[in-house]
Amino acid sequence: DAKTTQPNSMESNEEEPVHLPCNHSTISGTDYIHWYRQLPSQGPEYVIHGLTSNVNNRMASLAIAEDRKSSTLILHRATLRDAAVYYCILHGSSNTGKLIFGQGTTLQVKP
Amino acid sequence: GAVVSQHPSWVICKSGTSVKIECRSLDFQATTMFWYRQFPKQSLMLMATSNEGSKATYEQGVEKDKFLINHASLTLSTLTVTSAHPEDSSFYICSARDRPGVYEQYFGPGTRLTVT
Numbered sequence: 001d002a003k004t005t006q007p008n009s010m011e012s013n014e015e016e017p018v019h020l021p022c023n024h025s026t027i028s029g030t031d032y033i034h035w036y037r038q039l040p041s042q043g044p045e046y047v048i049h050g051l052t053s054n055v056n057n058r059m060a061s062l063a064i065a066e067d068r069k070s071s072t073l074i075l076h077r078a079t080l081r082d083a084a085v086y087y088c089i090l091h092g093s094s095n096t097g098k099l100i101f102g103q104g105t106t107l108q109v110k111p
Numbered sequence: 112g113a114v115v116s117q118h119p120s121w122v123i124c125k126s127g128t129s130v131k132i133e134c135r136s137l138d139f140q141a142t143t144m145f146w147y148r149q150f151p152k153q154s155l156m157l158m159a160t161s162n163e164g165s166k167a168t169y170e171q172g173v174e175k176d177k178f179l180i181n182h183a184s185l186t187l188s189t190l191t192v193t194s195a196h197p198e199d200s201s202f203y204i205c206s207a208r209d210r211p212g213v214y215e216q217y218f219g220p221g222t223r224l225t226v227t
Contacts (some may be wrong), residue, residue: 032214043115043204043218044155070128097143097208099216101155 064074134205168217
């Protein structure tokens with residue numbers, strides 16, 4: 001699976017939108033882009049995933065660049081409970097289920 | 112969504128003893144479960160893939176004789192850390208999918224192991 005690059009940390013104010021970037025310049029055509037987040041002392045939680053088109057769900061939106069070499073996770077209104085480490089992970093069409101976690105982005109949300 | 116539980120949530124053991132950690136899928140059947148380890152301030156590292164009814168598949172560098180995995184039923188996988196040492200102290204997390212081929216995975220809450 002191709003590698004992803006994320007900023008180590010980001011800050012946001014409560015109730016403001018947050019855009020978390022992820023670069024994946026070596027992504028293959030069959031790699032899906034997944035986002036998980038991990039709250040302190042908990043197991044990770046699925047957020048969203050996509051292949052080519054932008055995706056929306058109740059938690060977030062995923063904007064995928066046209067060349068698929070980058071993507072952005074969008075939290076529309078950050079809350080204090082959104083403070084977590086956000087992981088951007090590529091997973092191929094073989095879909096073994098194995099997730100390889102990078103270092104992720106630690107999001108701090110200020111009241 | 113589907114729920115994965117782990118037991119115990121934390122455990123302290125003495126060096127040289129063995130510890131068993133359970134991972135259960137509460138409302139779905141999981142033919143495959145995954146075990147991860149996470150050291151403080153670090154990311155999750157995949158240890159092994161647990162397959163119901165067959166041997167686990169270990170990632171490179173993970174000692175299969177030290178980390179014994181048993182997946183005896185469709186709802187239970189266990190990880191036994193044998194002859195534990197202080198360097199095995201870590202946060203152990205399991206995950207599962209509720210259907211083969213889907214991308215969303217459900218993670219357990221983790222088990223904090225401290226070896227003294």
